[in-house]
Amino acid sequence: MGRLRAKTDYEDLRKARILENQARLASLGVQKTISELRSISSSAKSEKKKSQKVVDYSFTPLRRSNRRKGKSSGLCELSDVEHDGEKRPANAPIVRVKKGETVRLLQDALARRCTSKGRGSLYDPTYGICCHFCRQKKLCGEEDCRRCGELDMDQPCLGKTDCSVCHSSNGILCRACLKVRYGEEMEDVKADKQWMCPHCVEEKATKPYWICNSSFCLKKRHMVPTGIAIFKAREMGYESVAHFLMDKLRKADKGK
Numbered sequence: 001m002g003r004l005r006a007k008t009d010y011e012d013l014r015k016a017r018i019l020e021n022q023a024r025l026a027s028l029g030v031q032k033t034i035s036e037l038r039s040i041s042s043s044a045k046s047e048k049k050k051s052q053k054v055v056d057y058s059f060t061p062l063r064r065s066n067r068r069k070g071k072s073s074g075l076c077e078l079s080d081v082e083h084d085g086e087k088r089p090a091n092a093p094i095v096r097v098k099k100g101e102t103v104r105l106l107q108d109a110l111a112r113r114c115t116s117k118g119r120g121s122l123y124d125p126t127y128g129i130c131c132h133f134c135r136q137k138k139l140c141g142e143e144d145c146r147r148c149g150e151l152d153m154d155q156p157c158l159g160k161t162d163c164s165v166c167h168s169s170n171g172i173l174c175r176a177c178l179k180v181r182y183g184e185e186m187e188d189v190k191a192d193k194q195w196m197c198p199h200c201v202e203e204k205a206t207k208p209y210w211i212c213n214s215s216f217c218l219k220k221r222h223m224v225p226t227g228i229a230i231f232k233a234r235e236m237g238y239e240s241v242a243h244f245l246m247d248k249l250r251k252a253d254k255g256k
Helices: 002-028 030-051 107-115 175-182 186-191 198-204 215-220 230-235 241-254
Strands: 137-139
Touching: 175 186, 175 241, 230 241
Parallel strands: none
Antiparallel strands: none
16 A cells, blocks of 8 residues: 555655746747747758759750760860771770871870879870779870870780680770789780780680680670679689689589
8 A cells, every 4th residue: 555655755746846847948939949849850851852853864965975076085186086986996996087187195195104004094085995893994105106195096005915716895804904804914925926804815715614704794694794803813813803703614514
């Protein structure tokens, strides 16, 4: 009985304190301020929703890249260029300059071009050649490359490979990707006139279980792209990502 009475007294005291606090807040005008703030906040949200506009993209002009517009990246003084269907090696795509016009790299770009031999350090949507693996459309960093250094369009790019069999974009690899992804050196590729790209090696089955490990090609095989697998491959003693995958596929085939 005593416990019940004590609980009742506590509840009465609690209610009294609540009423006292409410009266004090009312005298200070705090409750009114809180209500006004809530009202202002609600109206602001409502106005924000009303101010949002719906854009009809069917009438919005499509974004076009500078490459499609025939514009350069600003790294060179560029006259109007003409593209033509002449068959050329993949690492020497045709870009014709109008008669009497000249194209040359700006001094700043010329000074920076050879700072990276791996993938090149200058991106150019018109003159750069896209690597099949990293898809970086850059001027190469090879010092003696006339195509990228002098923009001589009649010369092949010395910093990109060209397959002796397919002469296609699948066979274009920059120095860095060639080494890291496939374990080959650019100097050896240049010296080998019969060099075949990973696609053609795979097609001709000259290396069992050898495949191209670009993200495009792996997705076509319903395989997950390897990302920066070179670190794992080298830790395990493999020469490149391609050699790592080749051994992995061989073991998987034997385990069936």
